Amino acid sequence: MSTALLLFRRDLRLADNPALQAALDSADAVLPVYIHDPEVDWKPGAASNWWLHHSLLALDATLRERGSALIVRAGNTHSELRALIDATSADAVHWNRCYEPAAIARDKTLKAALREAGARVESHNSALMMEPWMLATGNGDPYRVFSPFARRFNAHWQPSRMTETPTTIPWPSEAGHQRQGESAIAALELLPRIGWDAGFYECWRPGVDGAHARLDSFMAGTAGDYKRLRELPGIDGTSALSPHLHFGELSPRQCWAAAETAKAQGASEGIDHFQRELIWREFAYHLIYHFPHTTDTPLNPRFADFPWRVPADYAEDLKAWQAGNTGVPIVDAGMRQLWHTGWMHNRVRMIVGSFLTKNLLIPWQEGARWFWDTLVDADLASNTLGWQWAAGSGADAAPYFRIFNPVLQAQKFDTEGTYVRRWVPELSRLSDTALHAPWEAKPEVLAQAGVQIGRDYPEAIVDLKASRARALEAYERIKA
Structure with missing residues (x-):
């Protein structure tokens, strides 16, 4: 045998x-x-x-x-x-x-x-639809920009037959009958000794069954309007499939096939945008394969000389950012969601990333390491792509001078304050107009809501306007 x-x-x-x-x-x-x-x-x-x-x-x-x-x-x-x-x-x-x-x-x-x-x-x-070496520019170089990569992907991607779950898997007679199961997995000591993970159980169901349940729910629910709803952190409008994809409980081919089925049943633009996000995942792996140094150093070499603050100067600000105590509500909401659930809404990931790297001038590597430890979907390729994008130093990066204003972002994407009120409950009684920038609210408005800045909610650790100017000045130093 x-x-x-x-x-x-x-x-x-x-x-x-x-x-x-x-x-x-x-x-x-x-x-x-x-x-x-x-x-x-x-x-x-x-x-x-x-x-x-x-x-x-x-x-x-x-x-x-x-x-x-x-x-x-x-x-x-x-x-x-x-x-x-x-x-x-x-x-x-x-x-x-x-x-x-x-x-x-x-x-x-x-x-x-x-x-x-x-x-x-x-x-x-098993992990990708097209492996990193399968696509190249006309000159044979790896891609650095997403749009042409996506066009090439769509031109060459041919779905192939997927195998079903086998009904039996023959066990080798030489292996004996010892099948350790739960005790051997427990011996790996993967679970925390201090119970900070209670919120995870409310949100997630790891494993293949949980993965397919979430995929089916998404396709039957918000997928058709995914392009719009995915931008709104106050609702459950994203697929939240990223941890299932990272651990291979779902393959991207299975997700693509489910999307094609949904399109055949009448969904269109939202499903197309979901498939585009799957291609973004492929792009992230393309980049990390061809540019392996980018896990720790910038893709754009100019940023090697960027004048970041030094650790002794930013240590307290970094702790405030990690704990969700920056005094900027949408930032704090995102960081608290991350700690409680092991996940953060994608729009808010961009906001907190811009805030850390640009308003606080803290190196993107600090954010990447924190996300790596706290995200259930921590994926080195996607994490690297996202943080280099936020810092302006990577492929398809947001230009460094494009600095997200967290107040305007919150007003646009969390207009009624649903997201902020959930994760920053000490501000929940503030009006929609005061919620996203409480430092601008009149004292009587704060008092009526039972909020005293500095007691019930921290003062903002940075002035948004001044820190934006500081970031632009830093950018000018490497612009040439």
Whole structure:
């Protein structure tokens, strides 16, 4: 009996899983394995680990329903795989590719070592519709601008057949009958020891079932008006599929197919815009693959000399931003939503990113690291793209001189204050006109709402007009 090892990473599903299908097609039995071996750089943050714990539990349960189970190990991936090969006499190893710089380097070394030891090793594409090397400009260069990338993607993308969830997954007889399940996953200690994650359970259902429930709900609900509703943080108008996509509980091909079905049923512009967001995700991976240094340094080399404030100068402001205590309501609402739910509305992500990098002149890397630790959808490619965009230093970046005014943004996208009142309840009794800039409200208006600035809600840590001028002055220093 031939046995193949199936190494799960960020592909925690059975349907449309090329590595699983290849293992089933080429071997009599398949041993599903997860090895917890985080990269040295950009180790998954606390929120990601919370999601991973629950997604692994869901995957193990799904495997058990099909006569299999998830073998869980922690340690060096090569050593653990070699031990499993020896124990099961497996002659093949399959996995789906990752595209982050450290993951690529790890996989090249791992593949070479296993092949040298006599194993057949195959990697597959599960995470993307088109892999980063498949699209290039007319000159053969990688893209740096989204619009031409999207046009090329649409011209070349051809959906292929997706495999369904297998009904059975043959278990290798050499693996014995020990199927650790929950205890082995718990031993990874992915969950927090202090219960700061209570709000996560109210918002999320990690695993394939939760992913498809959210996809179905979105397609049946707000998807048709997605382009408009996704801009309004006070309503549930986005897909919120990003963590499911990051952990591979859904594939982008499955999302694209669901969108095509919705369009066939009459939805159009909103669905087109949702598909455009899927292409943005592809673009993020295109960039991180071709420009791996951008996880830590700017794509635009001019910004290497940008006059950011130094840590000793901005430490207290950074803490206020992280805690949602800046005194700017829409910024604080976003940061508090992030802490409570592990997620933040995309429009608000842009607002808080602009505020940190431009009004506070704090390096974008500080924001990227905080998001990395606190987002359940922390994805290195998308996180890097988003923060370089906010700072003005990346591909398709907002020009540095385009500085979001958080008050005007709030008035436009949270007109009735639904979002701010939810996450900054101490201001909930303020009128719509006073809510977004309480420092401008008359004393009697504040008093009537029971708000005393500096006691019930912090004073703004920065003057928006003056800090905007400071940012523009800093930009001028690298403009030439």
